[in-house]
Amino acid sequence: MSASGSTAGAGGNGRTAESTSGGSVFRTGRRGSRAAFAAVAVGSVSLLLAACGEGAGAASGGWQPTKPIEYIAPANTGGGWDTLARSSARVMDEADLVSRPMRVVNKPGAGGAIGWSYVAKHQKDPHKLFVTSPPILLVPLAGESDQTYRDFTPVARLNTEPLAYVVKANSPFKTFEDLAAKLKTDPGKVSVAGGSGPGSLDHVGLAGAVQAAGADASKVKYVPFDGGGEALTSLLGGHTDVAVAGGSEVQALVRSGDVRALAVSSEKRSPVLPDTPTLTESGIDYVFDIWRGVMAPKGLTGEQVAYYEKAFRKMVEQDAWKKESRKLGWTDAFLGSEEFGKFLDEQNKEYTGILTEVGLRK
Structure with missing residues (x-):
């Protein structure tokens, strides 16, 4: 069972506790001054907690971020990672899927290794995320990065x-x-x-x-x-x-x-090139997808991972995201944290074999 089974992040933005407690004041108003006073007091406490950024988390029993989320694109602006980070951050913020802003930060260099090194220094920090794709496996396999995918926490695969x-x-x-x-x-x-x-x-x-x-x-x-x-x-x-x-x-x-x-190279024909056969149709038994996803520092708790997994799961269902995906030629291929982790293991094994075959494994 994936981390999405947790109740983390059930609240969206802290408003549920406020509206519920506010409503209880009016519903209990006829039951006497003591009941009304108690309801007002509960409502005031809920409002205070929400103002401190703790109301939704306390009400739902799950974790929520308490400050802006630093969303790393390990490349310059305008590239694939940057496009993925900015597109997903915009949809997440506009749909109110996270309780704090998603702030995209570019950390280019060394095929992604500069950004990965930065994230690796923030173990257990749930306010850091980064977008990723096959280079998180390929660059370390080629001996060009001190970090591997195992140094991070899989959150979700988004598309291919x-x-x-x-x-x-x-x-x-x-x-x-x-x-x-x-x-x-x-x-x-x-x-x-x-x-x-x-x-x-x-x-x-x-x-x-x-x-x-x-x-x-x-x-x-x-x-x-x-x-x-x-x-x-x-x-x-x-x-x-x-x-x-x-x-x-x-x-x-x-x-x-x-x-x-x-x-x-996809299993099925691509919607952006519908008249082009797949390798399989051409008699070549090979499938290769440019997958894209999101990872976090190592050491996050189950509730923290579940919060983000749930948010990204909801994001890929948004019309704004679907429209952006069609424009960019992306195919929805969502995987939760646990499934994404297993997928990375499988991909790493496959890439290791290919790089060894062509003499590039270090």
């Missing part, structure tokens, strides 16, 4: 997005099967652009597909760039033969006819 494998419109590769055949016979002749370094998300998503297709992933010429935009520019300029990028990053170029998507 597939990778897309794309070529220029005039490419001789018409299907992913065509590409796979070439990679089996002459992998060194095919250059593949990705928006992150060796051993990172794009590289692993490529290597896993290549392995599943029966080719030697270690021999594929992977060309790293600083972001999906640069990788796609390289493809369009004829400097590389194939590019790997998020489905949402390529959808405009696919619609314009500048590139052709050979396949997507």
Whole structure:
């Protein structure tokens, strides 16, 4: 059973105790001055507790934050982590799902490791959260971070997005099967652009597909760039033969006819690229999702984890969040804390195997 089974955070903002006690004054007014006085006294105490930020927590028997929540995006503004943090913080605040403001703080550097190091220094602090995705597993596996996912507390997985494998419109590769055949016979002749370094998300998503297709992933010429935009520019300029990028990053170029998507890495077809087959449909038994979620420092109590898990569970049900997700090409894939933790263990095992295969495991 996940932490969501706890009663933590049952109150939203401390108003329930106030309105209930306030109503009791009028309902008991006919029962005599002593009853009325007692009701007023209870109401006053409830109001005082609420003013101190303790009313809802005391009324529900659960934990609530007592100060603003520092919500870390371990990257610069404008990137995927920043977009996720700001979008979710806005929906959470507007829907009044947390009792204190969500304040996004950017801590870029080292592929996320700077932000992770900051959070790791605040063990047991329930007023720190950070957004995350596969690099929390990949960067440590490549030996580039002192922290691993086990140094933090899983809160919730929110959504996924597939990778897309794309070529220029005039490419001789018409299907992913065509590409796979070439990679089996002459992998060194095919250059593949990705928006992150060796051993990172794009590289692993490529290597896993290549392995599943029966080719030697270690021999594929992977060309790293600083972001999906640069990788796609390289493809369009004829400097590389194939590019790997998020489905949402390529959808405009696919619609314009500048590139052709050979396949997507998700289990089912992507809503942003509905006409593009999955790898599975292309005969490649491989699924790779760019999942995104939220984690917290190590050492939080069950009630603290449950409070945030419940808030994010409600967030993904909001119309504002669904609208934002459609715009960004995200697919809802919510997992609670316990399930998210198990998912991370499984992903870590899979990524370890792939990085070992391509010689990048440290």
